[in-house]
Amino acid sequence: MAMTFNEKQAGLLDKLTKMRRELHENPELSMEEYETTRRIRGWLEEAGVPLAERPELKLGAIAEIRGAHLGPTIAIRADIDALPIVEQTGLPFASKTHGKMHACGHDFHTAAIIGAAMLLKERREELRGTVRFIFQPAEETASGAKELLAAGTLEGVEAIFGMHNKPNLPVGTIGVRTGPLMASVDRFEIDVIGVGGHAGIPNNSIDPIVTASQIVSGLQSVISRNISSLHNAVVSVCRIQGGSAWNVIPDKVSLEGTVRTFQAEAREAIPGMMKRIAEGIAAGYGARVDFRWFPYLPMVDNDARFADVAAATAIGLGYRAVEAEQTLGGEDFAVYQTKIPGFFVWMGTSGTEEWHHPSFTLQEDALVVGAQYFADLAVNVLERWT
Numbered sequence: 431m432a433m434t435f436n437e438k439q440a441g442l443l444d445k446l447t448k449m450r451r452e453l454h455e456n457p458e459l460s461m462e463e464y465e466t467t468r469r470i471r472g473w474l475e476e477a478g479v480p481l482a483e484r485p486e487l488k489l490g491a492i493a494e495i496r497g498a499h500l501g502p503t504i505a506i507r508a509d510i511d512a513l514p515i516v517e518q519t520g521l522p523f524a525s526k527t528h529g530k531m532h533a534c535g536h537d538f539h540t541a542a543i544i545g546a547a548m549l550l551k552e553r554r555e556e557l558r559g560t561v562r563f564i565f566q567p568a569e570e571t572a573s574g575a576k577e578l579l580a581a582g583t584l585e586g587v588e589a590i591f592g593m594h595n596k597p598n599l600p601v602g603t604i605g606v607r608t609g610p611l612m613a614s615v616d617r618f619e620i621d622v623i624g625v626g627g628h629a630g631i632p633n634n635s636i637d638p639i640v641t642a643s644q645i646v647s648g649l650q651s652v653i654s655r656n657i658s659s660l661h662n663a664v665v666s667v668c669r670i671q672g673g674s675a676w677n678v679i680p681d682k683v684s685l686e687g688t689v690r691t692f693q694a695e696a697r698e699a700i701p702g703m704m705k706r707i708a709e710g711i712a713a714g715y716g717a718r719v720d721f722r723w724f725p726y727l728p729m730v731d732n733d734a735r736f737a738d739v740a741a742a743t744a745i746g747l748g749y750r751a752v753e754a755e756q757t758l759g760g761e762d763f764a765v766y767q768t769k770i771p772g773f774f775v776w777m778g779t780s781g782t783e784e785w786h787h788p789s790f791t792l793q794e795d796a797l798v799v800g801a802q803y804f805a806d807l808a809v810n811v812l813e814r815w816t
Contacts, residue, residue, distance in 0.1 A: 433601060433795045439802075442548070446541045446797040449473060451523040453537035457512030457530040460568035463489050466510050470540060470565050479547045482562070486581055489567040490574070495550050497557025501816050505562040505583075505590040506804050507763060508543035509536045509569035518788040533790045535595040538779065538797065540565060542593075545801025550808060559812040562587055572615070572727050575765035588815075589736070590772040591807060592763045593800065597781025601796045604744040604803060605754030605776030608737045612730035612774070613662075613690040614697050615760030620645065620708055621720040622672075626681035635679045639672055641715040642683040646670070648707045656703045657696050664690040664758055665704070690758040692729060728764045733771035739814055740773055743807045749799060759785070777803070 435443060449469075458466050470491045474481055482492040490510065517524050517531040525531045532538075547563050564583055568574030584590070596605060622642040627635030646667045653663055665687065672683030689704075691697040705721040712719045741751035754776045763774050777800050779792035 432793075433799075435795075435798060439798050442545060442801060443795065443798045446545045446801065447794050449544060450537050450541035450794065450797060453540060454521075454532050455523050455526050457525050457527060457532045457537075459514060459530060460511045460571040460573065461489065463510050463567045467491060467567070470510065470544065473544055474547065477544070477548045477551065479551055479563070484581065484583075487578070490578065491565040492583060493547055493563040494560055495547065495554060495557065495563075496560045497812065498555045499558040499816075501557075501559025501812050502588045503560040503562055503586050504808060504811055505564055505587045506543055506546060506808060507564040507566055507590060507592040507766065508539040509566050509574065510540050511536055511568055511570050511574070513570055513786060515786065515788050519791055521791070531788065533787060534570070534785045535779065535790070535792055536569065538595050538792055538800070539593065542777070542797050542800030543804060545797060546804035546808070549801055549805035553805065553809060556809050557812060558816045561808045561812075569762050572760070572762045575762040579765060579769065584766060584769055587770060589733070589811070590766045590770055591736075591774070591804065591811070592772070593775045593777045593804070594761065595779040595781070595792055595796070596776035597779055597784055597790070597792065599752070599776055599778030599780075601778050601780045601793050602799055603750045603752055603778035604740075605778070606737060606741045606744070606751050607754035607756070608732050608734045610692040610729050610731050611754055611756055612761045612764065613692055613756075613758040614729040614764075615727040616689045616697070616701075617724040617726055618687055618689065618701070618704065619722040619724075620685040622683045622685065622712060622717055623720065624679075624681055624715070624717040627679050629677040629679055632679060636716045637679050638681065638683040638717055639679070641712055641717045642670065642672065642685060644711050644715070645708050645719070646685065648711050649704055651707065652700055652703045657699065661696045662692045662756070662758075663696050663700065665700070690760070692756065727760045727762055728768055730761050730764045730774050731767055732773045735771065736773040736811065739810050740775055740807065743803060743810050747802055747806055749803070
């Protein structure tokens with residue numbers, strides 16, 4: 431159901447919808463967002479929102495609105511990259527680039543946060559501090575936040591705020607949760623090394639395919655029998671590769687997958703458990719393993735100090751605040767939270783499909799909701815801070 435807006439809100443919706451659709455038609459993958467960057471900077475300048483001079487940043491944009499009253503600096507972040515997906519929405523503004531699509535709604539995030547900046551520019555007299563807007567590249571590869579952090583983007587910033595669209599929440603609903611919201615994300619590789627040979631004479635071989643199959647099953651005991659039943663974790667083997675012919679036992683099979691956790695102690699313990707299980711199973715078959723662990727992202731962990739203002743802002747605007755449902759998906763907003771406190775919310779978009787689906791869509795009325803919410807949130811956070 432479409433929302434009812436006054437004339438000013440309807441005008442804002444029209445502007446933001448045009449931005450979002452232009453971004454949607456012209457998606458760019460992580461670390462390729464040159465035209466996206468140009469568009470964002472152009473829209474901010476056109477709206478009179480001051481850009482921060484950072485020549486070292488070739489991708490993304492930083493803008494700042496300084497309030498009429500002295501106070502701390504907070505940041506609001508939006509991600510800007512697309513995904514390598516062939517779009518199947520049939521929309522009149524569908525991607526013009528085959529194999530690239532805004533299937534996670536970062537075009538929505540970008541346009542809504544530009545809208546928040548536009549609204550805050552008109553409310554400088556209310557602002558008791560400074561709001562820095564961060565339009566970040568390369569969220570999907572978990573490299574953008576690290577690059578911006580290394581470039582000093584958070585210098586002087588005392589707290590950071592962000593959102594992700596949530597297709598299964600109605601427009602006008604904001605999901606708020608204290609503590610872990612999105613899981614930590616890590617990757618593992620396991621090479622199972624045996625002895626190759628003739629498929630008809632397996633007794634002269636050490637079959638890494640049989641061994642790897644047992645390891646895949648055995649790794650599930652990490653969750654069912656090795657970590658606390660009060661913890662939330664997932665171990666998923668997502669790639670198995672080995673063999674080159676139907677009648678040859680290979681000498682190696684490679685496994686690759688991911689581990690997702692919400693508790694730091696589980697994240698720390700699981701790699702050792704996995705290594706022990708894999709090595710034990712391999713030893714039983716006379717094979718050996720090479721286990722490799724790659725830390726990827728910490729969890730999105732919302733600071734309790736901002737929970738009340740996050741919910742109150744939604745309610746004050748006439749929207750609904752609900753308890754946000756956790757997800758085992760990852761988000762590199764978490765990287766910022768390792769340095770400063772932050773708060774991340776779900777923004778309801780009444781979508782038809784989940785993130786990363788080729789038919790992913792959302793209801794564009796949510797653009798105004800997102801813009802108003804983050805403009806008010808900035809005012810409210812700074813007012814309470816001082």
